[in-house]
Amino acid sequence: MGRNLRLENLTKKFGNLVAVDHVNLEIEEGEFICFLGPSGCGKTTVLRMITGFETVTEGKVIFDGKVINDLIPQKREFGIVFQSYALFPNMTVEQNVAFGLKVRKMSKKAIAERVDQMLDLIGLRDWRHLYPAQLSGGQQQRVALVRALAPNPQVLLLDEPLSALDAKIRVRLRAEVKRLQQELKKTMIYVTHDQEEALSIADRVVVMEMGQFRQVGRPIDIYKYPASSFVADFVGTSNFFKGYRAEDRVKTEKREFKISKSESVPSGEVFLAIRPEKVEIFKQGEPPSHLESPNLVSGRIDVVTFLGAAVRLVINMDGEEVISDVIEKEFEQRQLRQGERVLLYFPPEAFILYPAKEVP
Amino acid sequence: MSRTDVLKDYSIASTLLSDRTLTGIAMGFLLAVMTFFMLYPVYDICRLSFFKEGVLTLTNYADYFTNARIFRSLTNSLYVAFVTTAITTVMAFFFAYGLTRTTIPGKGIFYTISTFPLIAPSIIQGLALILLFGRNGLVTRYLLQTDWNIYGATGIIAAECLYCFPNALFILYTTLSAVDTRLDEAAQSLGASALKTFYKVTLPAAKYGIASAAALVFNLTITDFGVPVVIGGNYSVLATEIYQQVIGMQRFDLGATISVILLIPSVGAFLLNYYLTKKSYALISGQARPFLQPSRPFKKWAFSIYCWIPCLLILIVFGSVFLGSFVKTWPYDFSLTLRHYNFPSLGGHAPLWTNFWASVLKGEWQSIIAYKYAPIWNSLWVSILVAVGGASLTLLAGYIVEKKKPKGEQVLYTLSVLPAAIPGTVMGLGYILAFNKPYYFFYGTFWIIIINIIICNFTLGVLSSIANLKQIDRSIEEAAVSLGANPVTTFTRVVFPLTKTAFFSNMAFFFMRAMTTISAVIFLISAKVKLAAIEIIFLDIDGRTASANAMCTIIIVIVVGMLLAMRLITGKAGLKGMAVSN
Numbered sequence: 001m002g003r004n005l006r007l008e009n010l011t012k013k014f015g016n017l018v019a020v021d022h023v024n025l026e027i028e029e030g031e032f033i034c035f036l037g038p039s040g041c042g043k044t045t046v047l048r049m050i051t052g053f054e055t056v057t058e059g060k061v062i063f064d065g066k067v068i069n070d071l072i073p074q075k076r077e078f079g080i081v082f083q084s085y086a087l088f089p090n091m092t093v094e095q096n097v098a099f100g101l102k103v104r105k106m107s108k109k110a111i112a113e114r115v116d117q118m119l120d121l122i123g124l125r126d127w128r129h130l131y132p133a134q135l136s137g138g139q140q141q142r143v144a145l146v147r148a149l150a151p152n153p154q155v156l157l158l159d160e161p162l163s164a165l166d167a168k169i170r171v172r173l174r175a176e177v178k179r180l181q182q183e184l185k186k187t188m189i190y191v192t193h194d195q196e197e198a199l200s201i202a203d204r205v206v207v208m209e210m211g212q213f214r215q216v217g218r219p220i221d222i223y224k225y226p227a228s229s230f231v232a233d234f235v236g237t238s239n240f241f242k243g244y245r246a247e248d249r250v251k252t253e254k255r256e257f258k259i260s261k262s263e264s265v266p267s268g269e270v271f272l273a274i275r276p277e278k279v280e281i282f283k284q285g286e287p288p289s290h291l292e293s294p295n296l297v298s299g300r301i302d303v304v305t306f307l308g309a310a311v312r313l314v315i316n317m318d319g320e321e322v323i324s325d326v327i328e329k330e331f332e333q334r335q336l337r338q339g340e341r342v343l344l345y346f347p348p349e350a351f352i353l354y355p356a357k358e359v360p
Numbered sequence: 361m362s363r364t365d366v367l368k369d370y371s372i373a374s375t376l377l378s379d380r381t382l383t384g385i386a387m388g389f390l391l392a393v394m395t396f397f398m399l400y401p402v403y404d405i406c407r408l409s410f411f412k413e414g415v416l417t418l419t420n421y422a423d424y425f426t427n428a429r430i431f432r433s434l435t436n437s438l439y440v441a442f443v444t445t446a447i448t449t450v451m452a453f454f455f456a457y458g459l460t461r462t463t464i465p466g467k468g469i470f471y472t473i474s475t476f477p478l479i480a481p482s483i484i485q486g487l488a489l490i491l492l493f494g495r496n497g498l499v500t501r502y503l504l505q506t507d508w509n510i511y512g513a514t515g516i517i518a519a520e521c522l523y524c525f526p527n528a529l530f531i532l533y534t535t536l537s538a539v540d541t542r543l544d545e546a547a548q549s550l551g552a553s554a555l556k557t558f559y560k561v562t563l564p565a566a567k568y569g570i571a572s573a574a575a576l577v578f579n580l581t582i583t584d585f586g587v588p589v590v591i592g593g594n595y596s597v598l599a600t601e602i603y604q605q606v607i608g609m610q611r612f613d614l615g616a617t618i619s620v621i622l623l624i625p626s627v628g629a630f631l632l633n634y635y636l637t638k639k640s641y642a643l644i645s646g647q648a649r650p651f652l653q654p655s656r657p658f659k660k661w662a663f664s665i666y667c668w669i670p671c672l673l674i675l676i677v678f679g680s681v682f683l684g685s686f687v688k689t690w691p692y693d694f695s696l697t698l699r700h701y702n703f704p705s706l707g708g709h710a711p712l713w714t715n716f717w718a719s720v721l722k723g724e725w726q727s728i729i730a731y732k733y734a735p736i737w738n739s740l741w742v743s744i745l746v747a748v749g750g751a752s753l754t755l756l757a758g759y760i761v762e763k764k765k766p767k768g769e770q771v772l773y774t775l776s777v778l779p780a781a782i783p784g785t786v787m788g789l790g791y792i793l794a795f796n797k798p799y800y801f802f803y804g805t806f807w808i809i810i811i812n813i814i815i816c817n818f819t820l821g822v823l824s825s826i827a828n829l830k831q832i833d834r835s836i837e838e839a840a841v842s843l844g845a846n847p848v849t850t851f852t853r854v855v856f857p858l859t860k861t862a863f864f865s866n867m868a869f870f871f872m873r874a875m876t877t878i879s880a881v882i883f884l885i886s887a888k889v890k891l892a893a894i895e896i897i898f899l900d901i902d903g904r905t906a907s908a909n910a911m912c913t914i915i916i917v918i919v920v921g922m923l924l925a926m927r928l929i930t931g932k933a934g935l936k937g938m939a940v941s942n
Contacts, residue, residue, distance in 0.1 A: 053838055072378060073841045080842040086835035090857040099853075100843030144839075151844060 002029030009059035021211035034202035042211040079148030087132040094128040100151035118146040269356035278350035279324040394775040401790025408616040420617040433601040456532035458663035481876040483586035485519035488677035511593035528573040535569025568640035575633035583783035585879035630781035685909035700906040710734035739892040743874035750870035758825025780819035784879025828862035
């Protein structure tokens with residue numbers, strides 16, 4: 001049995017404000033967990049309670065079977081990587097990495113070996129005598145990463161580690177963090193507000209909102225089967241329609257959609273969600289006749305946004321706006337143009353239903 | 361790679377004192393120090409002024425307000441303070457305007473010269489004005505051959521204006537450099553004339569800074585002791601009246617009463633300054649200053665000439681005291697001599713110093729170095745201890761207030777900034793009342809002087825420590841802690857190295873204050889413990905003006921030497937932000 005980290009009814013209150021509201025989670029040893037949520041959702045507070053920098057109002061943090069609520073941060077031996085790098089500006093790269101080893105009173109030789117090993121991991125061996133201010137942001141964050149790893153922490157916690165970096169470097173470092181995690185098989189807990197980052201890096205993603213865990217699951221499940229309209233909206237993009245469900249039909253203000261019968265949401269007020277890439281587009285007169293007619297709607301292309309591999313179209317259906325993503329090649333071949341009238345098809349099985357009352 | 365392979369037996373020591381315990385101990389210590397050495401003496405003064413033989417009474421106040429001669433010290437103080445405030449604020453404002461909003465040449469020189477008054481005891485202004493405009497003044501006696509002289513209100517005001525100038529300038533300089541100059545440009549592009557822009561845009565934007573500078577000058581002037589004591593003549597002000605009553609007449613009760621009366625305007629001005637500084641900082645945009653448009657030639661000339669006026673006055677002050685210490689008989693015989701540096705026997709005795717030189721030297725040199733220079737050695741020794749102690753304590757207090765934020769942190773903060781509100785003379789008298797008891801072994805020794813100077817100057821030290829610590833990201837400390845460093849290691853290896861420059865400049869500040877301060881310690885010196893700055897006053901009272909000049913010059917040389925040494929150590933220097941407030 002591995003050294004698991006468990007959160008039990010973990011709660012943090014700042015005065016009357018409930019920042020983290022009775023959350024539960026079991027993290028396996030060697031797992032890569034990502035906390036994802038908008039700013040102010042409480043994800044950093046959860047992280048800080050795990051590190052010991054924030055006191056626990058209620059509930060427990062359990063590591064390796066022991067409650068560690070009152071253990072001081074030094075004794076937890078969890079490594080932390082901060083958004084602001086937090087390298088010691090008065091020390092060189094080498095001294096930064098050696099810091100955690102020195103306070104453990106390791107022998108000089110052992111320290112030197114370990115520092116070499118760490119610097120090799122990130123390919124910065126030749127930069128050892130430089131000061132943080134002489135490094136780029138990406139290099140600084142890599143040093144911070146191995147500085148946290150050097151004392152071989154039981155868990156590595158990363159608090160929005162890449163948010164301060166340029167988009168390009170962010171993607172590259174993201175891959176590097178993932179590679180390190182797989183190589184070292186270290187438990188990592190990663191906090192971010194960037195859904196793309198979370199989906200691409202984690203074994204499991206925890207989506208947070210207003211101090212609560214909205215969904216915990218594999219990235220692909222989170223994307224394909226969002227548990228709530230909040231998750232559907234926050235992770236990726238979704239089109240929403242408000243309507244009333246009866247059997248396999250949902251009546252919205254302007255029209256009626258056919259949905260798949262297997263949906264478990266009871267009849268009544270619902271939200272219909274559909275991903276932009278699931279909305280199909282046909283030129284006038286183009287659609288194959290076998291398509292279900294109620295889900296075929298006509299509209300006009302209002303806005304065309306080029307995203308690279310895909311093109312995002314905003315389509316106006318009698319005043320209702322719908323987003324549809326088509327791959328760039330198809331967009332070119334079919335010569336879709338702004339202002340053109342088109343037919344949209346909403347496949348019944350692509351709809352996800354949510355009870356209307358859960359939306360605040 | 362399992363954990364045990366790599367790091368075998370290395371783990372965090374289990375005897376770690378928790379951070380909260382350490383913070384608690386440090387906090388308790390600081391609160392005790394501030395309570396015992398600041399609140400208690402002030403409390404004793406209040407007690408003495410309101411009680412007579414154990415009964416609550418206002419007789420002391422009745423005595424004060426019915427004695428016309430003593431009562432005049434209040435109106436005199438207010439008059440001098442208001443006039444000085446008006447003149448200094450206006451002068452410093454335009455000086456700061458010239459340095460921040462025009463493209464005059466030589467800004468660095470102007471700035472440097474304007475800071476000179478900070479490195480000398482406030483008394484230097486008085487000494488210089490006496491040399492120039494006194495009974496035997498160079499200008500009054502020698503050039504104009506008039507009987508008019510500067511003693512009294514005129515002299516106090518003139519000297520205080522020069523003394524307070526750099527203090528007001530720092531605030532106004534900061535204010536004017538922070539106010540967005542693009543506002544001015546926007547106003548002018550909308551067709552406002554230069555003059556209209558000035559009083560419709562520039563002035564309103566700087567109003568809190570101006571008011572804050574005025575409040576500070578008022579506080580400095582009304583609490584100053586050095587200037588009125590040498591140039592005031594019969595013109596009595598509150599700060600000197602306290603000394604008169606206590607040391608001259610042994611009327612401790614009246615001294616305490618006057619102290620309480622002096623506390624009112626001085627605390628008021630302090631609170632006003634404090635409140636306005638906060639307001640003023642809220643107006644600072646934090647945006648980069650855009651390029652300054654070259655000023656028109658007339659503006660440039662006008663401000664260049666204007667800025668030279670205070671600078672020349674300051675240079676004349678320093679020059680005349682310096683020269684006055686080397687000439688035979690000012691202003692009649694200007695032949696050079698060193699004889700004023702052979703101070704009249706002050707009967708001084710300094711630990712270590714005196715014994716050492718007395719055993720090494722013989723004859724006249726023995727008496728000069730071993731005995732006559734003892735106060736200087738005392739001052740130096742006190743200043744070094746004050747520098748180390750003051751900088752350390754204020755760093756500790758700042759660290760607790762800014763970074764640790766334990767319960768009751770507000771109380772510590774309030775106690776730490778309060779000393780600036782209490783006039784030095786009041787604090788000095790308070791120390792006599794509170795500690796002149798046989799069981800306070802430190803009374804009458806060096807140590808009470810050292811403690812007093814540290815406490816009196818605590819405010820600025822703490823504020824600059826806090827400002828510096830604010831720049832250290834919280835996660836830097838957390839990084840050290842998460843890597844396993846205990847609170848002491850975190851502080852010594854990470855926090856302290858990052859605040860080192862500020863620590864050294866705080867040391868310089870405390871050293872300077874210890875070398876130049878007069879008002880509080882004049883009550884605490886004794887026949888055994890003498891200080892150089894205080895000796896200036898006694899030399900002057902004895903009519904040995906030239907030797908007073910010489911003592912003043914020596915103090916300046918020591919302070920300048922220390923600043924240069926600091927510059928060598930830290931690679932940085934500058935008196936910026938070292939304006940005193942007591």
